[in-house]
Amino acid sequence: MRTLTVELGARSYPIHIGSGLLHHADLYRPHLRGTQVLIVSNTTVAPLYLEAVRHALDGYQVREVILPDGESYKTLEIWNQIFDALLKERFARDCTLIALGGGVIGDMTGFAAACYQRGVAFIQVPTTLLAQVDSSVGGKTGINHPAGKNMIGAFHQPRAVIADTDTLSTLPQRELSAGLAEVLKYGFIRDAAFLDWLECHMTGLMSRDPDALAHAIWRSCELKAQIVAEDEFESGSRALLNFGHTFGHAIETGVGYGEWLHGEAVGAGMCLAATLSAHLGWLTDAELERARHLIASASLPTARPAHLSPERMRELMAVDKKVLAGQLRLVLLKQLGEAVVTSEFAQDALLHSLG
Numbered sequence: 001m002r003t004l005t006v007e008l009g010a011r012s013y014p015i016h017i018g019s020g021l022l023h024h025a026d027l028y029r030p031h032l033r034g035t036q037v038l039i040v041s042n043t044t045v046a047p048l049y050l051e052a053v054r055h056a057l058d059g060y061q062v063r064e065v066i067l068p069d070g071e072s073y074k075t076l077e078i079w080n081q082i083f084d085a086l087l088k089e090r091f092a093r094d095c096t097l098i099a100l101g102g103g104v105i106g107d108m109t110g111f112a113a114a115c116y117q118r119g120v121a122f123i124q125v126p127t128t129l130l131a132q133v134d135s136s137v138g139g140k141t142g143i144n145h146p147a148g149k150n151m152i153g154a155f156h157q158p159r160a161v162i163a164d165t166d167t168l169s170t171l172p173q174r175e176l177s178a179g180l181a182e183v184l185k186y187g188f189i190r191d192a193a194f195l196d197w198l199e200c201h202m203t204g205l206m207s208r209d210p211d212a213l214a215h216a217i218w219r220s221c222e223l224k225a226q227i228v229a230e231d232e233f234e235s236g237s238r239a240l241l242n243f244g245h246t247f248g249h250a251i252e253t254g255v256g257y258g259e260w261l262h263g264e265a266v267g268a269g270m271c272l273a274a275t276l277s278a279h280l281g282w283l284t285d286a287e288l289e290r291a292r293h294l295i296a297s298a299s300l301p302t303a304r305p306a307h308l309s310p311e312r313m314r315e316l317m318a319v320d321k322k323v324l325a326g327q328l329r330l331v332l333l334k335q336l337g338e339a340v341v342t343s344e345f346a347q348d349a350l351l352h353s354l355g
């Protein structure tokens with residue numbers, strides 16, 4: 001097991017990464033306050049991993065709530081089921097929520113923890129690659145609105161992240177690719193050397209080579225922890241983690257939540273953002289081609305869905321948390337390994353990149 005820390009002063013927390021961690025009572029116990037624990041999971045993950053987590057919590061008053069599986073259930077209505085469970089069991093302010101699952105469960109549980117009795121503790125136990133490299137770290141929590149992705153939410157940091165890499169053995173291949181989109185994102189925005197490494201190890205990652213996966217998870221968490229420590233509430237550099245997301249969120253909303261996986265939409269979104277960066281003269285044609293090739297090598301889409309027109313995409317992209325004074329801001333690439341947030345692009349250029 002390897003551990004790194006998200007440095008946030010009094011709210012700092014560990015990210016444990018390794019094999020066989022789900023069962024480790026010692027990883028959970030230092031972060032539990034009272035005796036009441038609610039595990040939040042879904043109908044796919046619970047049959048696989050709930051028992052192991054329950055076992056680690058022997059001696060605590062453990063309850064569970066099992067939500068339906070999928071992005072289309074990341075809604076206000078389904079989220080409310082967590083409060084129903086907490087109130088039914090009269091959970092007190094010193095309770096702890098445990099998110100056992102992918103990013104959907106992590107985001108919904110974290111947001112419930114942020115709101116229940118105005119804020120209780122929670123632990124992230126991510127079971128998808130995407131959740132292990134991204135969503136479990138950094139404290140962005142929330143749910144979707146029909147008009148926009150993650151439009152309702154809060155910043156609320158977990159007490160700990162326990163990423164058991166063994167859980168990836170049961171992950172469908174399409175979900176593995178989705179996770180690789182966020183891994184590639186870190187290379188594109190901040191680490192050209194990591195991008196080189198990913199290029200060399202993509203075959204190993206796609207075939208789940210344990211050493212390759214462990215390194216990719218470690219480096220991704222290291223980069224994310226660094227950025228979150230710099231700018232927890234996204235007033236500056238944290239927005240770089242949104243590379244590909246303004247395009248990607250528009251795709252997810254436009255096709256209907258769950259049709260495209262978040263990572264797939266981010267894969268296509270990163271290609272579109274790279275295309276616009278090249279159009280502005282920031283990326284060379286060779287760099288653009290390299291970016292496209294890397295994304296395609298993870299079996300991710302590289303273009304928008306055919307039935308979402310450029311005009312419709314642009315309309316959907318206007319619903320974005322980075323919009324300031326009515327102006328759309330995008331994360332674009334100055335070169336591979338360096339990103340900026342900018343509004344310095346003409347509408348024509350944007351439409352061209354969407355075409």
Ligand SMILES: NC(=O)c1ccc[n+]([C@@H]2O[C@H](COP(=O)([O-])OP(=O)(O)OC[C@H]3O[C@@H](n4cnc5c(N)ncnc54)[C@H](O)[C@@H]3O)[C@@H](O)[C@H]2O)c1
Nearest residue numbers: 044069102103104127128130131134135140167170171262
């Ligand atoms: N908070 C953040 O910083 C952040 C970052 C990135 C993404 N997100 C959010 O995360 C969500 C995407 O997360 P995701 O890709 O993990 O999707 P997900 O949570 O829907 O999980 C993907 C699928 O894999 C299944 N699954 C999970 N673990 C499994 C396992 N070990 N074996 C077999 N099946 C398993 C799930 O049941 C689901 O069907 C989106 O809602 C996105 O907006 C949030």
Ligand SMILES: O=C(O)C(=O)C[C@@H](O)[C@H](O)[C@H](O)COP(=O)(O)O
Nearest residue numbers: 134138140149150238241242245321
């Ligand atoms: O942690 C962040 O900051 C991110 O932007 C990570 C993204 O991968 C993630 O999808 C996030 O939920 C998108 O943020 P949003 O604020 O645009 O919803």
Ligand SMILES: [Zn+2]
Nearest residue numbers: 182245262266
């Ligand atoms: Zn994302």
